[in-house]
Amino acid sequence: MTGVADAVAQYLDHVRAERGLAANTVAAYRRDLARYTGFLADRGVTDLDDVTPVDVTEFVRHLSATQARSSVARQVVSVRTLHRFAAAEGLAPGNPAVDVSPPKLTQRLPKALTVDEVTRMLDAPDRDDVVGLRDAALLELLYGTGARVSEVCGLDVDEVSTALADRDAGLLLRGKGGKERMVPLGSYAATAVEAYLVRARPALAAAAARHDPALLLNQRGRRLSRQSAWAVLQQAARAAGLTVEVSPHSLRHSFATHLLDGGADLRAVQELLGHASVATTQIYTLVTIEHLREVHAAAHPRAR
Template sequence: MSQGIGESIADYLNHARAERGLSANTVAAYRRDLGLYRDFLASRGIGNLAEVTPVEVTEFVRELAHEQAPASVARHVVSVRNLHQFAADEGLTPTDPAADVSPPRLERRLPKALPVDVVAAILEAPDTDTVEGLRDAALLELLYGTGARVSEVCGLDVDDLTDALDGRESGLRLLGKGGKERAVPLGSYAAAAVQAYLVRARPQLAAHAARPSPALLLNSLGRRLSRQSAWAVIQRAAAGAGVTQDVSPHSLRHSFATHLLDGGADLRVVQELLGHSSVATTQIYTLVTIEHLREVHAAAHPRAR
C-alpha cells in the first residue's frame, strides 16, 4: 500500500527539521503550506504523491494566484517543490512533477536604508539616565553596529558577550537562521553601550525576575526581551528622534549593509556579516547604492538634469 500524502508530508517535515536544520518557524510555515496543498489534492481525489502530475501542481499554483499575493504564492511553490523533490529522492514517487513549475515573478523591492544622520539620531534618542534607556541604547547599537536580525540580538545571552567585551574573542557570535553561527565585529559604540547597560541597568531589571535569566536584554519583569518589545523600542526611539518615516528592526539592518557598501566594503564581506547563504541575496544592496549615486549625480552635476 502506497504512503498517504499526510504521511509523506510528515516525513518531509521531520527531514527538514532534523537533516536540513531548518528553524521551527520555517518548518511551521512549510506545514501550513503543505496542508493547503494536501487539501487541494484531496479535492481532486488524489490520495498519495505518486498520483500527482505536473497538471495538478500547475493548477494549484494557478488557483493560489487568484487568491494570494505573489510573495505568498512563491513561498507555497517552494514548499511544494521541496516536498516533491524529497519524495522523488526517497523513492516514494517515480518522478518529480513539480520540478519544472516556477513561482511567479516577484517585483524586486529595494530595502529602505536610513541616512546616516537619521540613524545617529535614533541611536541617541534613548534617555540613558534611566534603566530602560540604557537597555534600549544597547539594543539599538547592537542592531545597527552588527547588522544582526532582531531575533538574533534578542536571543543573545550575557555569556555570549563576555569574551567579546573582554577582548578574548575576535567578535560577537550570533546564531542565525538554520542554526548557523557567525562572528561579527563588535564596534566601540556598541561595546560601550552594552557595557553601560550591564553595569548600570541589567542588575536592576534582573532583580524583578522570579528566577534568574541568562538573557542579555531583559524587560521590566526581568525576562528576555521579546522581538515585539524590541520593535516597540525602535519605534519609540524613532519617534523621539523626530523621524516620521516607518522604522523597523530591518531598517537598521538594511542601513548597516548600505552604509558599509557606501563606505567601500566588499560585497562578500557584507554577505558574511549579514549571514546570507548566497551573495545574490546581498547584491540587492548594491542596487540601493547605485540609486543613491544617481540621486547625488542628478543633484550635483550641472548637466545631469
C-alpha cells in the same frame, strides 16, 4: 502507492532530522503542505502517483487568486521540494512539479536610513534612565553589528561579557537555522552595553523571581522579546523625528548600505550579515547605485 499525506510526513521528518532546518522553517513547510494536501483531496487526489502537472498548476492558480505573490512563491517552493524528495526516494515515479515555477517577485529594495537619521535614533534613548540605557544598548548593537533583532534578543550576558573582555575576538551571533558567525563589536556598541550592564541590568533583573541569563531584559526581568524590541525601534524613530517607515530590519539594512557606501567589500558584508549566498547581499548594491543616481542628478550640471 504512497499517500500524499504519508509522503508529506516523511518529507518533514527528512528536513527536520537530516537537513537540520530550524523549527520555524519546518512549521512553515508543514502549513504549506497541509494546504496543498487539502487542495488535492478536494480534487479527489490522495495518492502521490495520481498527482499530475495540471494539479500542481491549478494549485498555484488557486493560491494566486487570493494571496500575495511572495506567499504563493514560498508555497510553490514547498510543493516542488516535496515532489523532488518523493521522486528521489522512490515514493513516486516522477516529479509533476518539475516544470511549475513560482511567480516572479517584484524586487523591493531594502529601506536604509541615512547616517544622520540613524544617529538621531541612537541618540534618542534617555541614558540617565534604566530602560533608556537598555534601549540604547539594543539600538547600538543592532546598528553596530548588523544583527537581526532576534539575534540580539537571543544574546546572553556571558556571551557579550566574553566579547567585551576580548574585543579582538568579536561577538558570537546565532542566525537562521542555528548558523553561527563572529562579528566585530565596535566601541559605541561596547560602551552602551557596558553602561547598561553596570547601571541598568541589575535593576531590571531584580524584578524577576528567577535569574534570566538574557542580556536584554524587560521590566519584569525576563528576556526582551522581538516584538518589544520592535516597539523600542519605533519609539526611538518617533523621538528622533523620523518621518520614514522604520521596520525591525531598518538598522540592519542601514548597516549594510553604509558599509558598501564606505567602500566595504561585498563578500565581507555578506559574512557580517550571515547571508548564505552573496546574491542575497547584492540587493544592497542596488540601493547604493540608486543613491549615486540621486546625487548625480542633483549635482551634475548635465544630469537633468
